[in-house]
Amino acid sequence: MKYSTKTGTLAELATGTLVTGLKTARQVTRALQQGALLDAATADFKDQVGQTLTVLLAKSSRVKRIVVAGGADDEQTEIQFRKMTAAAVATLRSLPTPNAIWALTTTKVTDRDLYWKAANALFALSTGIYEFNEHKSPDKVGNRTRLRILHMHADMRSKASVRRAVRLAQALKSGLDLARDLGNQPPNVCNPTYLLGEARKLGRLHKTSVSALDEKRMRELGMGAFLAVSQASNTPGKMIIVNYKGGKPKDAPFVLIGKGITFDTGGISLKPPAAMDEMKFDMCGAATVLGATRAAVEARLPINLVTILAAAENMPGGNATRPGDIVRTYSGQTVEILNTDAEGRLVLCDALAYAERYKPRVIIDVATLTGACVVALGSVASAIFSKNDVLANALLAAGDWTGDRAWRLPLWDDYQASLHSNFADMANVAGRDAGAIKAACFLSRFTKNRAWAHMDIAGSAYLSGSKKGATGRPVALLFRYLTEQA
Ligand code: BES
Ligand code: MN
Ligand code: ZN
Numbered sequence: 001m002k003y004s005t006k007t008g009t010l011a012e013l014a015t016g017t018l019v020t021g022l023k024t025a026r027q028v029t030r031a032l033q034q035g036a037l038l039d040a041a042t043a044d045f046k047d048q049v050g051q052t053l054t055v056l057l058a059k060s061s062r063v064k065r066i067v068v069a070g071g072a073d074d075e076q077t078e079i080q081f082r083k084m085t086a087a088a089v090a091t092l093r094s095l096p097t098p099n100a101i102w103a104l105t106t107t108k109v110t111d112r113d114l115y116w117k118a119a120n121a122l123f124a125l126s127t128g129i130y131e132f133n134e135h136k137s138p139d140k141v142g143n144r145t146r147l148r149i150l151h152m153h154a155d156m157r158s159k160a161s162v163r164r165a166v167r168l169a170q171a172l173k174s175g176l177d178l179a180r181d182l183g184n185q186p187p188n189v190c191n192p193t194y195l196l197g198e199a200r201k202l203g204r205l206h207k208t209s210v211s212a213l214d215e216k217r218m219r220e221l222g223m224g225a226f227l228a229v230s231q232a233s234n235t236p237g238k239m240i241i242v243n244y245k246g247g248k249p250k251d252a253p254f255v256l257i258g259k260g261i262t263f264d265t266g267g268i269s270l271k272p273p274a275a276m277d278e279m280k281f282d283m284c285g286a287a288t289v290l291g292a293t294r295a296a297v298e299a300r301l302p303i304n305l306v307t308i309l310a311a312a313e314n315m316p317g318g319n320a321t322r323p324g325d326i327v328r329t330y331s332g333q334t335v336e337i338l339n340t341d342a343e344g345r346l347v348l349c350d351a352l353a354y355a356e357r358y359k360p361r362v363i364i365d366v367a368t369l370t371g372a373c374v375v376a377l378g379s380v381a382s383a384i385f386s387k388n389d390v391l392a393n394a395l396l397a398a399g400d401w402t403g404d405r406a407w408r409l410p411l412w413d414d415y416q417a418s419l420h421s422n423f424a425d426m427a428n429v430a431g432r433d434a435g436a437i438k439a440a441c442f443l444s445r446f447t448k449n450r451a452w453a454h455m456d457i458a459g460s461a462y463l464s465g466s467k468k469g470a471t472g473r474p475v476a477l478l479f480r481y482l483t484e485q486a
Helices: 022-031 035-041 078-094 114-129 159-184 192-202 215-221 224-230 276-298 344-358 371-377 389-402 413-419 435-444 475-485
Strands: 002-007 015-020 052-056 063-069 099-103 149-154 208-213 238-245 254-264 304-314 325-328 334-337 362-367 382-386 406-408 452-456
Touching: 002 159, 015 022, 015 078, 022 035, 022 063, 035 052, 052 078, 063 078, 078 114, 114 149, 114 159, 114 389, 149 159, 159 192, 159 276, 159 475, 192 208, 192 238, 192 254, 192 276, 192 304, 208 215, 215 224, 224 304, 224 325, 224 344, 238 276, 238 344, 254 276, 254 344, 254 475, 276 304, 276 362, 276 475, 304 344, 334 344, 344 362, 344 435, 362 389, 362 475, 371 382, 371 435, 382 389, 382 435, 389 406, 389 452, 389 475, 413 435, 435 452
Parallel strands: 002 149, 015 063, 015 099, 099 149, 254 304, 254 362, 362 452, 382 406
Antiparallel strands: 052 063, 208 238, 238 304, 325 334, 382 452
16 A cells, blocks of 8 residues: 555545545535535434544545544544544445545644654554455455555645655555564464565665574574574574664664564473464564564665564474573573573574674664563553663653553563572573563673663564454554654
8 A cells, every 4th residue: 555645625636535524524525515415424423533434425526435534623632533543444444445535634632743643644554454365365355445545635734744754654564564464474484584585675675785694604603592492493593684774884773683483382391282373473573673674774764773683493303402401692601491482582692692793872672572571561562671761761752652552661680680590600581470571681681781672572563362463563663763763
């Protein structure tokens, strides 16, 4: 789907569907001499947030149908605006319309400007219209008309900010689609080699190059923690590096690191069968940092950005890591692997230590790291851990702005002692309580004194049940953060 900006008098524009509030709908239908049609249709309509009404106009009419979004003419809170927008998106999605004009950003929203309204409406469209049908037979998918182009309506005064919102939203959509597609691919398709292939496609974009460390190279470098995870898989692990040089040559880069476990069986510490299929989503950290990178590159943000995907498959087998094995990490510190299901921190610790070589301005790692994070926050918020208040607050603000929300959990040293091992420098697990925090504490030992944040997206990255699928979170948060920094 493409986004564009359209100016002009609504009643004079041609479109398959006009999405707007009741007041504007009245004006437009009167101008088109179909006011009576709308009046009849709206007789029973509750003009409230969350309600929508679809009115078909005369076949000969320039505007084929109108979707009236309830509550649009009243001042709204942010929550109401999101609800109104989501309802309109859901209605639009169900209609056989190849194009639409969105005229729903004139609604007053307390403390938010037009740019915010346009950007958030477009983000809601990108999220709401997405579908993943690659592995379904054509007769199961259906060939209904789908939305191909959406025009954001603007007047002369708002044109510049709507244009900017449209441009950035198109880049964001591209990143979101990539992240969700990668997440939804089955684990027999999306393995580390596949991730590398997808990353390489980014290398065709401007100022971007892609490289990878294979297992042989990682062995030479001494990445014993990463290799302990990937060693029993028939698909070898890869450390994938995407380097975007949109900034000045001397600007220190932002570094994004993603957990890319393309399937997490738990290894010898095997997971129980229930919902194990969902462990194909264990690469969503990698998928979302790659998605955010694609958005940043397509938006041509003037920053330097290095994105590292720690891609591996966590399998049991005759050559798998045993509980009790001790490995030497790239940082030189040794780890006693007491539970092979705590594999995310093992691939990430070598990626974090490797990131040092880029002398980064900021490091953010993103991972479906712990079940404990799901227990703490559910699917509503991603967790943020950081000792750097400026960084944590910037990420939280980006989450609030986009509605892709996050919540900060502590990273106090009080939790560190639990990682003690009698046989190595540390253990990779530390008891069930505060599991998400202890995982973050483990990672913190590999980040030196950098401005670093860890995001645990185990609950937010994908949905279960009838809506099972990757959400693309936190691509929007990361993209907003990078845009603000740029
Ligand atoms: N990928 C899982 C975390 C996870 C669990 C993500 C549920 C999404 C939903 C991770 O590798 C894992 O298995 N973590 C263990 C850590 C434990 C052994 C300390 C967990 O959370 O149980
Ligand atoms: Mn695991
Ligand atoms: Zn995992």
